[in-house]
Structures are given as C-alpha cells and as structure tokens.
Amino acid sequence: ATALNGEAGLIFDGSKLGIGTSTMTKTLNVTDTTASASTGIQLIGANDGTQFLNFGDTDDTNVGEINYDHSLDKMNFRTNDAYAMVIDSAGRVTKPLQPAFMSLNGGGTTLANATDVTVTLDTEIFDIGSNISGNTFTAPITGKYYFSGSVVADAGAGNNTRFEESHIYINCSNRKLKFGEEQHYTNINDWWAMSVSGLIDMDANDTCTLTYFGRRQSGSGTCVTVGSSTDFRTGLSGYLVA
Numbered sequence: 001a002t003a004l005n006g007e008a009g010l011i012f013d014g015s016k017l018g019i020g021t022s023t024m025t026k027t028l029n030v031t032d033t034t035a036s037a038s039t040g041i042q043l044i045g046a047n048d049g050t051q052f053l054n055f056g057d058t059d060d061t062n063v064g065e066i067n068y069d070h071s072l073d074k075m076n077f078r079t080n081d082a083y084a085m086v087i088d089s090a091g092r093v094t095k096p097l098q099p100a101f102m103s104l105n106g107g108g109t110t111l112a113n114a115t116d117v118t119v120t121l122d123t124e125i126f127d128i129g130s131n132i133s134g135n136t137f138t139a140p141i142t143g144k145y146y147f148s149g150s151v152v153a154d155a156g157a158g159n160n161t162r163f164e165e166s167h168i169y170i171n172c173s174n175r176k177l178k179f180g181e182e183q184h185y186t187n188i189n190d191w192w193a194m195s196v197s198g199l200i201d202m203d204a205n206d207t208c209t210l211t212y213f214g215r216r217q218s219g220s221g222t223c224v225t226v227g228s229s230t231d232f233r234t235g236l237s238g239y240l241v242a
Contacts, residue, residue, distance in 0.1 A: 099129040099140055100239035107227030107234070111153055111212050113220045118171075119151060119210040121236060123229040136209050137238060139202040147177065147238035148197035149210040152226040155190040162186075162217040168194045169213075170236070173206035183217070191226060193233075199241065210236040 065078040073089035084097045103121040111117050121135045131140050139145060147170045155161040167180035179196035186192045202208070214223060227234040 097128065098240055099131050100237075101125075101127040101132045101137060102232070102235065102237040103127070103132055104229060104232065104235035105225050105227035106229045107225055109225040109227070109234075111151075111214060111223040111225060113222055114215040115213065116169075117212045119149075119212055119225065119234060119236070121210070123235075136207050137236070139204055139206045139208070139240075141240070142203045143201075144199055144241045145202050145208070145238055146197070146199050146241050147172075147208060147236065148195070149177075149236045150193065150195035150232065150234060151210070151212050152191060152193045152233045153212070153214065153223040154226050155186045155192065155216075155223050156221055158190065160185045160188065161190050163192075164215045164217050166192070166194060166214040167212075168196055169211040170196055170198070170200070170208060171211045172200050172202060172208045174201055174203070180213075208236075208238065 065076070067076050067078070068074070069076055075087040076083050077085040079097075082097060084095065086094050086096070088094075102125040104123040104125060105120055106122050109120045118135050121132070124132065129140055131138055149168060149170050151168050155163075162183065162185050163181075165180060165182055166184065167178060170177040177196050177198045177200060179194060181194070184192070200208075225234045
C-alpha cells in the first residue's frame, strides 16, 4: 500500500505517458479531451525508424501527427508541417498535398501539318506540388495518374476544311493515351476540337505532355490553337489517383 511497482520502461513526466526510456522515444500524449479545446488527442511519430508514437521530439523536423480539432470538428493527419489529409464532420475527405494540376494554352500556337507537335502550356491555373514545368508534367512518385487533355484548332480560311487524319495524345513515358479521327471536316468556322482522358501508370520522374497530329487532305497549311487563359479549351490537367 505504500509502494508503487512499475516497469523501468514506463514513465510519466506530468504531461506525457511514455513507453521506452527517459528520453520518451515512444509516447502517447493526451493534450486536452474537453469539447471546448481546439485539439484533442494527438499521436505523433518521428522518423528514426524505431519509434511508433512520439510527442515532443523537438530535434526531429520530420514528424507525423494525428489530431482532432474540436473547434472545426475535423480529424487531421499531418506530415511534417502540413496537413496531408483532413476528414470533416460530414465524412468528406480532402488531401491538400495530393499532386494535381491544370495548365492551359492561351491560343495562337502554330500546329504544323502532318507533324507531332507538343502543345504549348503557357497558363498555369494550379499546380499542387510544383510538378509541371513549361509543357511537361513530371511524376513526383510512382503511382496511377488520371489525365485529361484537349485541343481546339483553327484550320484557317475556307469553310469545312478536310483532314485525312487527326490525333491527340497524352504522351507519357510508359505509354500513351491516344484519340484520333480519320477523314473529317472542320465546322463552319474552320475549328475542330478533340479530347482524350484516362488512367496511366507512371514511375517516379516519368514525364507527360500533350501532343497534336493533323494531316490535311491536300496542301500543307498549318493550324493554330484556339485557347484561353481562364477556360479549358486547349490544355492538360491531371492528378495522382493511387
């Protein structure tokens, strides 16, 4: 009745319950479980390879955290200094760090006849993770990526210009997503539009571009892109699925 028996590896410093040594290499911290608190239970793990739960390791900048925010009614999953996943009170899941981008062509880019042309992407709408540079998206990690691309082309003067074939590609390192038409005519304004989308496997550092190919029935006149700096007419977008 006058003695407390305990394991040497189980410690309590007044605010944290630790499993390990006096350095608290494995800890569970309950900061405040009251409904009015902005943060409830926090589980934090550092990156030395031996720790499962760690709280208060100020020397390690690579930290993982799970916490519940009472004030916003959200469950947060943090890696280092940013939230990687958030589940709100309605069960909706957002992934603020998930790679995703949209980049557009503003129009007026020359599309040579009967030639593969990498479509210019000159207006970046968003780029989570900074993975697109110029016309090229580079996969930050190995995974499955969904892409969507479109090209609107102006065939120039002369109503209903005829093409022998037209194709657009989402051109990735491992494979292509390809959509094409054989003989067809442009519309009354000499415009035509094509789009392609799908899921592609990519390895880390693989690249992806949007490519156009069009062959006129006769002549060698070029086309130009019809684009916009705000609307998705000619452009490429994509995101990491899994």
